[in-house]
Amino acid sequence: MSKQNKTSGRTVIHMEKRNSISRSKAWAIRLTAVLLSLIVCAIVIVAITKQNPLQVYAGIIQGAVGSKRRIWVTVRETVVLLVIAVGLVPAFRMRFWNIGAEGQILMGGAASAALMIYLGNTLPLPVALLLIIVVSAIAGMLWGIIPAFFKAYFNTNETLFTLMMNYVATQIINFLICIWENPKGSNTVGVINSKTKGGWFPRVFGSEYGLSVLIVLVVTILITLYMNYSKHGYELAVVGESTDTARYAGINVKNVIIRTMCLSGAVCGLAGALIVSGASHTISTSTAGGRGFTAIIVAWMSKFNPAAMLIVSLFLVFMQQGSIQIATQFGLNENASDIITGILLFFLIGCEFFVNYKLSVYREKEA
């Protein structure tokens, strides 16, 4: 046969899946990735800002954990982000792409703001708090049910639907701000019940954020149990894998979709209460502040593992709090920290490739 062989004499690099890798080697790869990422970050910082990178790093650490108050703020922000991610887990396990956490948080926040304004000063605190928690969860739930209902009965696209619901929620908040604005003409709600602290989370464990931590802890444990040990959790996992398998197993797919989104929306609504009653004591269109989207990253990066979600939440919040510090300290834009976070994530996620694969070089010989 006369066909010319074009492939002879080449050298090729081929990737191969590793059979196994020792734990120490895997961690060595990850540690190398972190070191490399810090070096790349340093180069970027010097190139863009002409600052000493070590000082910038120190500034980030200062900002996140530099004082007792800062530590508590970091903890508060971490648990809020965690609880939103936890709320997204049931929906994501069902392959229901709920990107409407933002709207669900806002509705929950609006519900707790309303209760604080209208009942916060009249009801005894425990009753008011219980009401705030329950009603804000219901508000988030309603925002979750609507797209779930249309998904179940008309097979609408939930990604688009939940995203649009976010904008509706934002406009509702704008409308409510007009009613609740204080002082008049400021176009903001201001701190609600700033004198009476009606409907504010009380101090627990020596901090005003202790109650949030407690609630998030309980919710995280309950959802983890629900996902792993309850029949409902089993059913929604089957639905997520294949609706055909679910029907084969005699599962009512429509019910499961709606039920699961009730839960997902409720937890996100509760997060709204933690933000409004537990921290800011006010409401605005930026109450959710993009956390509904950040939580998606948290949930997926952690592969829905609650411990990993805690670590990822902490990491992201740490960098975010640090960015506020370096913004003021070095006159940098807050986006500087986003660049650093991005580079760190790139290396951390990217290094998993080298944990799972190795590269081999082959050379072709002439016969």
Place this chain on the structure above:
Amino acid sequence: MSETNVIELKNVTKRFGDVVANDNVNLTLRKGEILSILGENGSGKTTLMNMLSGIYFPDEGTIKVNGKEVLIQSPKDAFDLGIGMIHQHFKLINILTAAENIILGLHGSARLNMKEVEKKINELTSRYGFDLNPSQKIYSMSVSQKQTVEIVKVLYRGAEILILDEPTAVLTPQETDKLFDVLRSMRDNGKSIIIITHKLNEVLEISDRVSVLRKGKYIGTVNTCDATQESLTEMMVGEKVSLDIDRSKPENVERRIEVRGLNVRNNEGYHVLKDISFTANAGEILGIAGISGNGQKELLEAIGGLQHIESGEILYYTKHDGNVIEKLHKMEAGDIFDLGIRLSFVPEDRLGMGLVGSMDITDNMMIRSYKKSSGIFTDRKAPHQLASDVVDKLEVVTPSLETPVRRLSGGNVQKVLVGREIASAPRVLMVAYPVRGLDINSSYAIYNLLNEQKRAGACVMCVGEDLDVLLSLCDRILVLAGGRVSGIVNARESTKEELGLLMTGGKENA
């Protein structure tokens, strides 16, 4: 000799994680011969050929084409070397014509001259005796016509070495004969052909030499004229195997399922089942034959409460005298289960319908039974016990009961599914392609399980593709063609040829 060897594989090894798919395999293909690669499912035949066609890259070993050592990194490299592979699953675009599919991806001149292309295709088809209309659209073609397009596609690209992966799996006996004629004519024109198969009679009929693989290892090569079914089986399995199915006479036969005038449209609105009527009895195995995609899937799903039924009735007789009748056509799968009707179903799409790929064996055992336990939490003790029983009894190869079933090989996935479905002592047992992906010993184990269920008084319905097996396993065989029942025959008296004719449209077309 070396100038007549078009392909030489030396010590080729390929691993996937811990699994060694090919272990030091040596193989030669001579010019102008048909070489069969014989091996059970999972013995590494397809992996080996995928390394020749550039889909996988060997971990160790060398490949020589026409005496020259080569690295085949992509299908394009393989084409440049004159190697063309016809895969088991066709890679064609439905809305294009045969000719358009054939030239897809080729660099031509700036102006496309379709007449020229069709002329060249017609030359090829007439030289080798293909039956192909180049301007016919793919979607209007039968499976065997699509296969023809795939073969012509690689010839058009100048392939001198053709690799066919299980080409007869989807063909009727008549179509298989036609394919073999074409293969012989290509060989006589100097092409070298490798055909992957696990059907012994075909190996003996078509090939010049046979190379046997077993569990990834190369066992040996023999001239076909020196081989027999028995000798090849022994090479393939590693021990003497009796290829007999122990078919008992049906006892206590009574009416269990009756289908009357069933019509079903699928999700796209196609009329997939037309006026189907038949009875399936307890104590009997009813085979369901047909070219794939002729309504087998929908028929079983309709009985199992998983298809929307347009009209007709499906009746379930609890007792022979017909006093207790359940109307299955009005129920969904969950309703049937809630009524306590033990209807087991091994669907065709195991990971898409029968099992959950990301869950482990225990969790998959629960799919049918998790509702039975009380309370809001799942009980995993009983399913865990069942899982370990199934693994023991059916010799499922798995690292642990906690391994996601997606990571198991096709045969082991199948065992998990069949094991679960049989465990509930079903009154009706429906299985679709129960041995697809299984090795010979496991296949016969499954046939025996089906016979056991039949003797235990279950009504067994079995959709199959291997007509020889259906003829020796079943009591009666129902043949579907174009969504209609084209005949119901007595399996003890019928022949492969009769079934083949019924499969292509019934007696009036013969």
